[in-house]
Amino acid sequence: MNTILNRAGRNFLLQHPWQLALALLGITLGVAVVIAIDLALDSALQSFKQAERTVSGKATHRIAGGEGGLDEMLYRKLRVEHGTRNLAPVLQTYLPIQQNPEIKLRVIGIDPFAENAFRSGWQSGQDGTQAAIRLVAETNTALIGRQTAEALGLNIDDELVVTTGTGDHRLRIVDLISPGSAAATEALRNIVIADISTVQEITGWFGKLSYIDVIIPDNGTRNVQPRLANLLPGDVSLVSIETQFESMQQMTEAFSINLSAMGLLSLLVGMFLIYNTMTFLVLQRRGLIGNLRLIGVTRQQISRMIIAEVLMLAAIGTTLGIGLGLLLGQIMLQPVSATVDTLYFRVDRLSLSVSPLQIGKAILLGIGATLLAAIPPLREANRFSPKHALTRSQLESGTRQLTRSVLLLGLISIAAGFAVGFLSETSIQLGLASVFLLLFGFALLTPSATLGFMSVVEALSGRHFGILGRLPPRMVGAEISRTGVAIAALMIAVAATVGMNLMIDSFRVTVAQWLNTTLQADLYVSLTSDKTTSDKAVKDQQLKSVIAELAEVDQVSTVLHSQVVADNKPVKISAFELTDASKNGFIFKQAFDADLWRAFEEQQAVIVTEPYAYHNKLKTGESIKLQTADGLQDFKIIGIYYDYSGDRGRLAMSRTQYLRYWPDLGYTGIGVYGVMGIDLNVLENRLRDLLQQGMELKSSRAIFDASMQVFNETFLITETLRWLAAGIAFVGVFGALMALQFERTRQLGILRAIGMTPRQLTGLICTETGLMGLTAGLIAVPVGLLVAYVLIHIVYLRSFGWTMAFHVDPAVLVQGLLLAVFAALLAGILPAYRMARTRPADALRAE
Structure with a gap:
């Protein structure tokens, strides 16, 4: 009997293709949107993780400082004086290339011989020793991924022209990286490997490192990690790479939840569509159901027939939804990654990654939502007596x-x-x-x-x-x-x-x-050259002085955007040199007295943005402990101001207070205030004559x-x-x-x-x-x-x-x-x- 009923149900569906198509469409679209969002978000994060793991190899921890980088003498001290092994120094930057100025390659400087213990992705599938010797022995040489080389039309012994703050530089390709796995090949897209000395020379970052990779065995976490942490200066941190990944994931949590909610909203609307269609499919057969009940078919058998239909529709719709979701996920990957890149962290490559967990979640959502939406029609089919079912x-x-x-x-x-x-x-x-x-x-x-x-x-x-x-x-x-x-x-x-x-x-x-x-300000000079350059601070000071002396300029303000550590987490910070006019650019949440700006300049104090105060549950009058070269220092919060440039927030302090504990990294921007009645076009032309490579001039309107x-x-x-x-x-x-x-x-x-x-x-x-x-x-x-x-x-x-x-x-x-x-x-x-x-x-x- 059940076989006959199920066959009758399937035949009915096939005889009503419009209703069948609509039911499948509701399930398909709902599942597709949810899985597309999940895939796009997770792929952006996985792209970051995969790239970092491929470059760092077996590294478990990372020694990192502020944006000014690390002194390479720290590496020598740890390795030679204290006998610490399994260390690998790294210097990295992003540089445009002459072959395609729209692409910025991630140039990574390494110590090829120190890298042997780390078995990084670039060493897999080739003779790592031979490549290492050539990087060290031959000047201005580099390795590049085979995939990237093919995309740029480059071969071995061709030259890759990169642009830095010190001009254009030619890197000769001595080998192509051919990792053994597809994942490593994809992760090394747009990555260039060179010797540290080569990268220091072309960038002008002599004596600097970006970070030091470390391998700490599982059994050495209790002993090695505390000992190594105690050897580091106060403004340098030893961070687990997994902890760093978790921090990145937490940063995007709010963005992820909100987009996922939009996907679930689509699924909710899709559930109404499924309910609507299933109700119709049941009601169309109310006469048939009534007749079946009259000849002895039970409510349970009717329920099993409808549930079988629902499960069949759910399986087909979910399968189609997963396929469509993969396509939508690929389409959505670019805008999602662009948002993550703008608000949170840099995503070097775009590649859709699919995991069994995501597919399993889509299956559960598709089948679960369909069954949930089908419950009312199922009850409707069994609610009436045979007589009433015909009316x-x-x-x-x-x-x-x-x-x-x-x-x-x-x-x-x-x-x-x-x-x-x-x-x-x-x-x-x-x-x-x-x-x-x-x-x-x-x-x-x-x-x-x-x-x-x-x-x-x-x-x-x-x-x-x-x-x-x-x-x-x-x-x-x-x-x-x-x-x-x-x-x-x-x-x-x-x-x-x-x-x-x-x-x-x-x-x-x-x-x-x-x-x-x-x-x-009327005009803003953006100093885009890297803060690690040794003479950047001096050049920036000279530029500021020249601008301030122009007859068309009334006042000049400056800002340095950098990064410090608070509660073992990196925090964005802005060090300001303010004028009376630039102080008006701060909108405070609460009323403040005239002493605020005096305290800002003279006391060990900060003002914080609203997002930072909200996420860290801070109020005016409380203190923040910041990690400096002199150890932890307390900075009093004297104000909270509105800021919509990012959702994690930042700190702001006077440049005077900043330079007490952190190195001078020059300026990120200079605000220029013209004298009353000045023609801004004239001032803009004067300023452009002063600017060099790595500097940009924009009006407030731009x-x-x-x-x-x-x-x-x-x-x-x-x-x-x-x-x-x-x-x-x-x-x-x-x-x-x-x-x-x-x-x-x-x-x-x-x-x-x-x-x-x-x-x-x-x-x-x-x-x-x-x-x-x-x-x-x-x-x-x-x-x-x-x-x-x-x-x-x-x-x-x-x-x-x-x-x-x-x-x-x-x-x-x-x-x-x-x-x-x-x-x-x-x-x-x-x-x-x-x-x-x-x-x-x-x-x-x-x-």
């Missing part, structure tokens, strides 16, 4: 009773959403859970709201248009079992679109206002425009996901209308038989779909406002530590409403066309 009126009557029941559940979900949002303290996950609870709650309210709205529309339209005016709203209400879910799915997608649009617009306005306040472009690129992936969710909702509405077409064939045939023209029938269907879209839009607009409020004041504050103004653009609300109506009308075109072309006789024969 359509019983279905809608039961649905209306269910609508009243879920109204209470929806109110409870909304209340829970508010409670979770405001009482969950700093949890990002619970903040996002509150958004989902609110969306789910309002989705449950949608059928009741639809019935109420249709009653009002029916009364108004009937008064002006008679029976033709009453029919569309009455048809929406009469088929609430079908239309309610479609409207709810569209409402969720549009509400999410409105909410995200308002959040992004609010953020854009906030950032624009912040930039306009922060960019106080910096503003570039910053806003980065902002738009950062949110590009969010907008893509938002439109994917809206697309899934559109498919849901289309599926509901196609289902209604089949269910109403006889009903519409009667209307045609009694005199309704094809044109009137088309108008009837289009009006009905327009009302569905209008209902979804009217509910989505206030829900979108609420979602935006929660995103701005709860989710994004917890994720990134940013306080944003709530900016409501009326155009966004109107666009959301029009989007809902347009999507519904567009989805109704094909059903209306097919219904209008159906001949009355064929329709009346249909059963």
